[in-house]
Amino acid sequence: MQVDQNDPGNPPVSAGPIVRRRDTPQITVHSWMRDGTMQSAWPGQDKELPYDATEIKVRLIAFPCGSVREIWLDKGARTHPHGSYETVLFYQISGRRVQMVNEDSQQINPGDASFQPHGVEHSTHQLIGGLFVEFAMPAPKSDDPQGSWIFAKDAPLIEMIEELQGADVPRAFGASDVPGTAQRHTQRVYAFPG
């Protein structure tokens, strides 16, 4: 994957399998809308902030296949409609917001997820301050991109029961057939188009 390192939204790509939060500085970005285009000011950029600029606190992590972004918005913060050059999966950790995608909007609560393909217009209005995470990955632009949502309440938790067989082969057993050594965990799967 080619990452544009001149884009302030792309930090150096991590060489290792882990990037720790404590090693990743939180930066403050401001954004505002002028003449129909979203403007941004990154730390160190010499831009005069207008009164209506929105403050966004972010941690940016880049891996060879894409990026992870931790984004904090205070109550009342808004971002203006904009399209991303990546396809993005959002997951709400805390707080509450209204997410707009194209002409549609939904209230997003903790545990909810949404999908925004490259080029889809989206924006947000934070109702209760909080944190969400984005997984961003490059993707070809669709001629007719559509966003979508999956709400936690509509995506059931599935119990996974796995037992090692031989070296590395996991198996799932029926509830009446579970050895005591089986590993148990639960999963909620969010399946999006593509």
Added chain:
Amino acid sequence: MTETRLAAGTATSPRADKLDRMAYVVSGSISMLLDGQSVSAETGDSLYIPAGRPCTIAALHDALVLDARVPRAAV
């Protein structure tokens, strides 16, 4: 994208995915075994699991982990 909840002391089975994955620890702490190397991660840490590499995630404390599989067409 998958949200996995692990109780302390439990683990996922070793699994190699056909796709690259990015993961994020929403809460708790985990140990990830990848290529025979173990790394620990806690709330807010991010992980990268390359395609084809067996990976196991064990919870050191009750944990919630998100992971996203990156479509091959996207890379």
